Amino acid sequence: MLLVVCAFLVFLLMGMPVAFAIGIGGVLFFLQHPELPITIPIQLAITQTQNFPLLAIPMFVLAGNLMNGAGITRRLLDLAEVLTGHMRAGLVQVSVVLSVLMGGVSGSCIADAAMEARMLGPDMIRRGYQKGFAAAAITWTSLIVPTIPPSIGLILYGSIGQVSIGRLFAGGIVPGLLMMMCYMVAVSIYARKKGYLPERSSRAPLREVATSVWKNLLALIFPVILLVGLRFGLFTPSEVGSFAVFYALFVGLVAYKELSWESFKIVLRDSIIDIGAVMFLIAISGIFSYGIVWERIPELIANYLLSISDNSTILLFIIMVFLIIAGMFVDATVLILMLTCIFLPIATHVGLDPVHFGLFFVITITIGNITPPVGAAMYAVCTILDCSIQDFVKGSLPFFLAALVVIALLVLLPDVFLFVPNLLFGGK
Template sequence: MTLLPALLLLLFIAIGVPVGLAIGMAAMIFFLTSGAMPPEIFIQRAVAVTHSFPLLAIPLFVMTGVVMNRAGITTRMMAFAEAMTGHWRGGLAQVNVLLSTLMGGVSGSANADAAMQAKVLVPEMTRRGYAAPFSSAVTACSSIISVIIPPGIGLILYGFMGDVSIGRLFLAGIVPGVLICVAMMVTVAWQARVLDLQPAFPKRKTWAERGASLRGAGLALLVPVGIVVGIRFGWFTPTEAGAMAVLFAVFVGVLHRELSWRDIAPILTQTLEATAIILLVICMANAFGFYMTWERIPSTVADAMTALTSNPILLLLIINLLLIFVGMFIEGSAALILLTPILVPVVTEVGVDPVHFGVVMVLNLTIAGVTPPLGTLMFTTCAITGVSIPAFIRAALPFYALLMVMLLILTFVPGLSLWLPDARFDLGKP
């Protein structure tokens, strides 16, 4: 009976039950059948997690992205990205990658970034002669950068579930995010030559034109900078940074006269819808986590894995393979919430820094979002662009290879993640 709820969870997911409900049903079965505690504890454990202060960062950063989309700030950022890279061969594809990086400092959500660019940028790429499968592959794969650049929601979830400093995680994501952006742009340039893609502009924009586009997007670009600087100097916590980001986004929207009182209801509705999905999974996972702790499943798994090997390099390789497999069948955020309490004690026991592991784990599970059979980023993008899954996979093969290489580099070169937070920063727990 010890593993019955876990086996039922896998069964529910396999037959298509939504992840949040599947986790909750499996947890409820434990409380109903254990006989060791009243079933009412299920509700208490599910609700208790909503009292956490760090979780406030999720709706706040979600709202930041919604406000910026509503205020047209995203369009201004796209114009700036196009002014910088549009003259390159395959320029619109480069714009796609650069915009994902810029959006990472705003929305923190790969799904939001993929959906936005699939609606806005892919049709323009198709109109200018780019193959729809290639455009969709670039959109989905580059959106992975959004969760690594602060304030990535995946980093917030990992920090909360693993009791790891969210401030240090934000700092740890900057260098890997920039490196993935550069590597993605190099891959796009190579693909542009192979596919004979043309530039978006016949010639380079002048610096005056680039300056004009920078002025339009400049205030929005200050959001991630302000978050990092504010946390570094102790002006606010990562959670309070979310509130500051919302206020700043509203200020920019009003300043550009693109926000009005009529926008309040749609902004709140979109924020509530996105937040409710995430928090349902978190609440149910907290109840499920009580079951795992009661049955000593995390400590059992930790003992088994460390008995298998105490070599941190080999252990990280095994965990990466495990995460890739799990991520192919379970949505990234849900897998992150479920597995973080299990894996963090394992890696810390062999001397792996939990901040470094957080970047690796978030990147790994987000990469799974563009891989078959159940990649949410893949399905989101293809549903909007109308591209078939087989065509998407064929177009995405070079990007799959790139992302796997970057995952290995970030896994086995921890200094890339830890250099910035370890340089001078001691941010403590969130």
């Protein structure tokens, strides 16, 4: 297995696409084991995508793109400006709140970061914000998106680990809102230090806020509908994804009437590209994961970590350091696919709730999309804003510290983060 891992890392350093690096590495494992039928890799690639709950992924990707095509993103931006325009560094605060609102639409931090970079980035730079700070703000606030339902990362973790996706969705609400508050405090402190001024001279009147909320009600209640449907058994996770597509079509065609035939074709094209990339990665990862299980690597890692300590808090901090470092080199989706089967058994062995661990796991891994050298969201935003990686790293410090505060609280106060799923779905 050492040869397989080394080959995988070498291919990544050569710039090979992640999916091909995983697939070739997985095939090398089978070439090392001639006693295993060579047809198994093909079977694994096919069966990996036959997991019924994974149907939620293409459905939510399509629903998110439909909602963007329906004009929901622009309306949510207007609402965010009304809510935060009176604060210092108002456009950055808009980015924070918009990421919370977009969590119920896109479910992908990379999609959110790229969208906000195009919508908010140029205005931030024109109004005097340092380019590195603007890029860091847009990228780091997108970390909120994977915690708010529907989250692609939580769906993957729940499907692989056989954890209730409904409870994971409900559990993502508190850390998402907490991350929003920590980011807003960090931005406010930084803005005072740099002398950034508000966009508005005063707070928006209550009437304007109420009007903006009413205009965005169909988007705001979407995550609520998902949770209610899952809680009362109206939908399975796969069915709720199909409902999301129907809901997005209703909003675009009937409610807002902004989804034209041309924009619908663009939505379908973008969705096919997004879904194809994700599902191909999921299919190929099955080949690599088979070798990990065959070599009993989860058991070896578990025994090693438990030999260090069987204290759940200490183990979580050790895993956190490992995941952040791993995320610097490997895409977050890949890590969820590869590492869930390794770390979830360790977490349950020491008495951690699978939902609590899943929130910690997905949030920590997603930081890898933001950090160099292989941060997809970071590269997307820096490319759009023509920002150097050095400037981005300099502007990231307040956001990185805020994210670490949230993760530390997630480790130390599990009951706080499990309150909503326990309230909705039952539990201790």
